[in-house]
Amino acid sequence: AVRVFLLRGEGPSLREATTHRLVTAEPLSLGRDLRSGAAVLSAGPALLASPGAKYVRYLPHLLAQDDARARGAEEALLCDDEGRVIEGATSNVFAVVRGELVTPGEEHLVLAGVTRGRVLRLAAEADVRVSYRPIAKGDLELASEMFVTSSLRELFAISRVEQNTVGAGSPGPITRRLHAAYRAATLSST
Numbered sequence: 001a002v003r004v005f006l007l008r009g010e011g012p013s014l015r016e017a018t019t020h021r022l023v024t025a026e027p028l029s030l031g032r033d034l035r036s037g038a039a040v041l042s043a044g045p046a047l048l049a050s051p052g053a054k055y056v057r058y059l060p061h062l063l064a065q066d067d068a069r070a071r072g073a074e075e076a077l078l079c080d081d082e083g084r085v086i087e088g089a090t091s092n093v094f095a096v097v098r099g100e101l102v103t104p105g106e107e108h109l110v111l112a113g114v115t116r117g118r119v120l121r122l123a124a125e126a127d128v129r130v131s132y133r134p135i136a137k138g139d140l141e142l143a144s145e146m147f148v149t150s151s152l153r154e155l156f157a158i159s160r161v162e163q164n165t166v167g168a169g170s171p172g173p174i175t176r177r178l179h180a181a182y183r184a185a186t187l188s189s190t
Helices: 058-070 114-125 137-142 173-188
Strands: 002-007 020-025 038-045 075-079 085-088 092-097 100-103 130-132 145-150 154-161
Touching: 058 075, 092 114, 092 137, 100 114, 114 130, 114 145, 114 154, 114 173, 145 173, 154 173
Parallel strands: 038 075, 038 154, 100 130
Antiparallel strands: 002 020, 075 085, 085 092, 092 100, 092 145, 145 154
């Protein structure tokens, strides 16, 4: 897993600053076990930055992620001011509600995400209906499936939100189908 960071550096203004690049690399472990899901925790309101980029206010996302992991969860869910889930701290979030895939739209200031985009294309190819809207508390209670997406985690099933089990507590049929399609598409493009 390679991450490239562009840092402002020294200078009187952004345009005149000398930028610095920071590159980190660490072993990547793909192929997580999809037989069981992971727990997530709500982290409260998100501090939204600009759409299309996670920067400036990314530290609260990372702190929410650290808190979730310290409490035994895989991810923290970030909410808008109305308590609706808009994204994960380091991922995009999806729920299956009444057979429809629900995910916040980019107008809700979520990072579009490369993996999210691929999953949405695969959902269209699989004739899975998609609704672009924040995931309301009622949706969480009705969700038969949930998953998050990110480049490093691919498509990862959520089995529990706080203390509430999602669906049967294991990856559901839409999650499994989209994960299989994602893996097939990823392997065929390498």
